[in-house]
Amino acid sequence: MARNASAQRTAGQEWLRLWFDERSRGLIYQLLVILGLALVVAFIVSNTIANLQRAGLASGFGFLFDQAFFDINQKLIEYSSTSTFGRALIVGMLNTVLVSAMGIVLATAIGFFAGILRLSPNFLLSRMVGAWVEITRNVPVLLQIIFWWVLLTGLPKVRESLSIGDSIFLSNRGVRLPAPLLEPGFEWVFVAFLCGAVAAILVSHWSKRRQNVSGERFPVFWAGLALIVGLPALVYWFAGAPLAWDVPKATRFNFRGGFNVTPELLALWIALSTYTGAFISEIVRAGILSVGKGQTEAAGSLGLRPGQTMRLIVIPQALRVIIPPLTSQYLNLTKNSSLAIAIGHQELVSIGGTILNQSGQALEVVGIWMVFYLGLSLLTSMYMNWYNRRIALVER
Amino acid sequence: MNSFLKTAVAGAAALLVAGAAHAATLDDIKKAGVLKCGINTGLPGFAYTDDKGKWTGFDVAYCRALAAAVFGDPDKVKYVNLTGKNRFPALAAGEIDVLSRNTTWTFSRDVDLGFTFIGVSYYDGQGFIGRKALGVKSAKELDGASVCIQTGTTTELNLADFFRVNKIKYEPVPIETNEEARKAYVAERCDVYTTDASGLAATKTTFKDPDAHMVFPEIISKEPLGPLVRQGDDQWADIARWTLNVLINAEEYGVTSANVDKLAAKAIDNPEINRMLGTEGSLGAMLGLRKTWAVDVLKAEGNYAEIYERYLGTKTPLGLARGLNALYTNGGILYAPPMR
Ligand SMILES: N[C@@H](CCC(=O)N[C@@H](CS)C(=O)NCC(=O)O)C(=O)O
Numbered sequence: 001m002a003r004n005a006s007a008q009r010t011a012g013q014e015w016l017r018l019w020f021d022e023r024s025r026g027l028i029y030q031l032l033v034i035l036g037l038a039l040v041v042a043f044i045v046s047n048t049i050a051n052l053q054r055a056g057l058a059s060g061f062g063f064l065f066d067q068a069f070f071d072i073n074q075k076l077i078e079y080s081s082t083s084t085f086g087r088a089l090i091v092g093m094l095n096t097v098l099v100s101a102m103g104i105v106l107a108t109a110i111g112f113f114a115g116i117l118r119l120s121p122n123f124l125l126s127r128m129v130g131a132w133v134e135i136t137r138n139v140p141v142l143l144q145i146i147f148w149w150v151l152l153t154g155l156p157k158v159r160e161s162l163s164i165g166d167s168i169f170l171s172n173r174g175v176r177l178p179a180p181l182l183e184p185g186f187e188w189v190f191v192a193f194l195c196g197a198v199a200a201i202l203v204s205h206w207s208k209r210r211q212n213v214s215g216e217r218f219p220v221f222w223a224g225l226a227l228i229v230g231l232p233a234l235v236y237w238f239a240g241a242p243l244a245w246d247v248p249k250a251t252r253f254n255f256r257g258g259f260n261v262t263p264e265l266l267a268l269w270i271a272l273s274t275y276t277g278a279f280i281s282e283i284v285r286a287g288i289l290s291v292g293k294g295q296t297e298a299a300g301s302l303g304l305r306p307g308q309t310m311r312l313i314v315i316p317q318a319l320r321v322i323i324p325p326l327t328s329q330y331l332n333l334t335k336n337s338s339l340a341i342a343i344g345h346q347e348l349v350s351i352g353g354t355i356l357n358q359s360g361q362a363l364e365v366v367g368i369w370m371v372f373y374l375g376l377s378l379l380t381s382m383y384m385n386w387y388n389r390r391i392a393l394v395e396r
Numbered sequence: 397m398n399s400f401l402k403t404a405v406a407g408a409a410a411l412l413v414a415g416a417a418h419a420a421t422l423d424d425i426k427k428a429g430v431l432k433c434g435i436n437t438g439l440p441g442f443a444y445t446d447d448k449g450k451w452t453g454f455d456v457a458y459c460r461a462l463a464a465a466v467f468g469d470p471d472k473v474k475y476v477n478l479t480g481k482n483r484f485p486a487l488a489a490g491e492i493d494v495l496s497r498n499t500t501w502t503f504s505r506d507v508d509l510g511f512t513f514i515g516v517s518y519y520d521g522q523g524f525i526g527r528k529a530l531g532v533k534s535a536k537e538l539d540g541a542s543v544c545i546q547t548g549t550t551t552e553l554n555l556a557d558f559f560r561v562n563k564i565k566y567e568p569v570p571i572e573t574n575e576e577a578r579k580a581y582v583a584e585r586c587d588v589y590t591t592d593a594s595g596l597a598a599t600k601t602t603f604k605d606p607d608a609h610m611v612f613p614e615i616i617s618k619e620p621l622g623p624l625v626r627q628g629d630d631q632w633a634d635i636a637r638w639t640l641n642v643l644i645n646a647e648e649y650g651v652t653s654a655n656v657d658k659l660a661a662k663a664i665d666n667p668e669i670n671r672m673l674g675t676e677g678s679l680g681a682m683l684g685l686r687k688t689w690a691v692d693v694l695k696a697e698g699n700y701a702e703i704y705e706r707y708l709g710t711k712t713p714l715g716l717a718r719g720l721n722a723l724y725t726n727g728g729i730l731y732a733p734p735m736r
Contacts, residue, residue, distance in 0.1 A: 070556050073569065081557070154583070173567075253539075254587075344547075353481050356481075356485065357481045358504075359508070
């Protein structure tokens, strides 16, 4: 009995103690606030859903299985006006991913290139790059997209296309390229490429280990090139060149055959890449400057050439500073790709807008937009965070 | 982004008004003191700015007539410019009270999107325009062509149907507004531009060399264009519907902006006119409006014929003959129910 009472007292005291302890009291407050917030959100959501259903404004995602009836000009998967709204949305998502991925690759290349050039000892060069960066960063990207589109649609008319070797045609309808037609036997070239790539990785590991042990160096670059490019080329030749080209031919209106990159996609790609590239170049510059001068000097006195110093000493250390802000640039680029709507490139927002208009499912479509962009951004961040951890300085 | 944002905002606004969908639109309009009328972003003849920067045109005239019905003052209108894509979210969300933007009356818009079309103000159909130099005589010869279209329109859907049925291929070049589509067509980004035939006539007037272009003879669809309101407020739909009917009936009865004051002064020996102009009966009160509402409607821009001839008719740059849009008594199909 007495034991019990004292146990009760201690439980009561325990609560009091929790209350008077600043840390745990803060925690309690936060829990209460979160609980309150969750209640409010739940109330708003359920209320809205009820109202929307009464007004017939939200009727769920069944419309995704309805026939779309409209066409899309750039598509990575089979799609026609008899496909469903859902499929149209997937076409849009793939187009968004495509232009974002293309943009990220080119923007990174431009950014690193310009960032390094900006630090060049050549005064004129570094100033010119600096001026380019300032202009590109400070003009709204929407204007730049329109600028490139106007420029590209100002190319010669389709019947007066500029041609390169009579197989690539440049006009205000875009760039027409020959399309590769794979013939039986080409799969071996593919296999050879995969084997070559794996072998190249193994060789580079092996040579690193050997160099660590014996100090002997191995021409990894040339060996890798031979394996990745030479081997498939050899197989291609032995298999009897199993590749034909579908070369565009002029018809009454357009070219037929090959594949077309529209001026809308090109304009978007160039504008997003240069705009984001300019920001990335500043990040790269800052990253490189963050690596102490002593590192470069030490590398020099060890006999490394400037290129090697950059590649082996400076960049790996600079990357730690570069990666986090680089991630947010990638995210910006992805989100900015929705500006495509201004020039009629059909990606997720543009196609979603059409679906919204034809089906009236405003909330559902807006919801899909939000979830998709959130998902894409989270994936990008997750990958970049993983990469960031991998390259983090490991203290030995 | 802009239009993305707009749609998103409209979506969010739809959330907010969802609870209040059944509110009396007429009361809201009176409280606001203006009629919010959705028109297009610019199309000669239908909605364009005059040299003083004021919106005018065939679709705008309807907004003004409706404002006159409500307020007795055709100037109490706030115009909201909308693209083919964002017009429906704008109406659904209550950003506008009525949409008067060459919009085709279709089953799914009427039934599924939750709108009420209040009538047809212009019977149209979809056509194509192309350069004469192309040597194309018919749209069926367009295999492989690039076609400019406005997204979010019926024309986008008809186009897909047309090419599918005729088993020919094309490259769609989707564009947001008529002005951008015009630019793309002029720059030869596309071989042909397709939209409502009236829109083609309107767009053609803006070309530097209109004679170098031709509208193909085929009409590939029915496009009955007319104003629409949100479903669920029958009183407001009635006001919108009978404003249009007054314009059409007035032409039939010979009531014009010039003689309406005289005819409305006292009852004459034409009961139909008397009921319309309020000198007999109480049609205005039935709508919840003034006795003289129809007089104000007609004083805004005149009757249907006056409006048509002013903005679209053969004496305008558009030069559109009345055709189907003539009164049923003159060989057309324009026919309004009686004022009784
Ligand atoms: N009637 C069709 C097409 C309406 C439409 O968008 N027409 C064009 C050209 S006729 C227009 O008004 N454009 C003006 C603008 O872009 O704002 C529909 O309702 O979907």
